[in-house]
Amino acid sequence: MTVRVAVVGGGVTGLTAAYTLRRELGADAVIDVFEADHRPGGLLCTREVGAARLDVGAEAFIVRRPEALALVRELGLGDLVVSPGPLRPALWSGGRLHPLPVPAVMGIPGSAAVLGDLVDDADRTLIDDEPTRSLDWTPGAPVSVGALVRDRFGDAAVARSVDPMLGGVYSALADDLGVAETMPALAKALDAGAPSLTAAVGSLTAASAAVSGPVFGTLRGGYRTLTNALVRASDARMLADSPVTGVRTVPGGYAVESPTGSGEGEYGAVVVAVPPWHAADVLDTAALETAAILGRVRPAGSAVVGCVLAPGAAMPEQSGILVATDAGMRSKAVTLSTRKWPHLAESGPPTLRVSFGRLGEPVTVDDQTLVSWAVDDLAEYFGAAGLPAPTIDDVVVQRWPEGLPHYAPGHLAAMTDAQRALPEGVALAGAAFDGVGVPACIGSARRAAARVVAYLTAE
Structure with missing residues (x-):
């Protein structure tokens, strides 16, 4: 019989799970990836902003954790890995910039x-x-x-x-x-x-000082390079615009429910790689106890205003600006992208990102207001560095209303309980289980795929 596996969620976690399943189960396996959005990648989102290409979700991965670098090399993308330059962020407090x-x-x-x-x-x-x-x-x-x-x-x-x-x-x-x-x-x-x-x-x-080499890395061309490579290497059927509303237990496996009618037949196993509050809805029939635990996790939303500055625009001599929470500013951080990443300065105009929003502080204003806030805050930050307010040539707004799971005290213990209560043939993966960074999501996906493979191949 042909092995059939459903992957719910087409972010980096779901794509990595699909790719790992393909490697382990072979070319004959049917692997369907259900993605609610029109594109795969999730929080790995590369947008065109004027003449620039800018990551407006996650922008880097920790190279001192092995998972992301190992995956990039497996996919033949090792030559595209780049490191940040020597500049460090500044900290904004009391109306001026301080060393971090x-x-x-x-x-x-x-x-x-x-x-x-x-x-x-x-x-x-x-x-x-x-x-x-x-x-x-x-x-x-x-x-x-x-x-x-x-x-x-x-x-x-x-x-x-x-x-x-x-x-x-x-x-x-x-x-x-x-x-x-x-x-x-x-x-x-x-x-x-x-x-x-x-x-x-x-x-x-x-201990950290004893370790040499860069801490972070990213890819030339942005994270789109990674997600595209995963889609190709997984050779999975990508079902875009196909949200999953439920997973039901049926004789011999599981049925995946989607209002679009995407997907055909039944699956021997399922990897659920969507945020926990959505996973709770997906699993409230097949894994009620797990769903109850996942449903208690809160989402932390944010928004990014990506900006392309006028050619030759001066920027502060830092890689970015982190903002004190008692500083009275609307933004929480600025990434001076072409200062931080030398490869961006080599090939395009000056770019930066302004970040807003935290748990319990959703970004509910319209895009025009958000851009206005970014412009006002940038004028203050640049002024403190002795520079004129930047002239912005192009701008893009990317919202993440449910971007990250809340890592409250006791969160990881609860996630362990949620996974322990799963039925055989179902695996969970994603940013809720072992850290919110890209390497952690990749590691989570690998473990979920291994659980499914072990179940499907058990004698």
């Missing part, structure tokens, strides 16, 4: 000195005296980053260093994010008995 605190772990400083004048004398004393104060840490307990850092280092360190870093990665504030969920290495150091937050951060920054 270094060394730090996701904005948690190694000492008061690295925060410079982001904090006052009272905060500096609190931070420097932290190793002398008893640390109340229970291994395995669900603790938010904000609660931990605020208690040990004060409010200013959270708003002006930690929040700006976490906001760019998770679209949420430190008070809403779990330590174990977003900084597992830090949680592990504290679980192992680090006597203070300062000591735990110091051990991690020392």
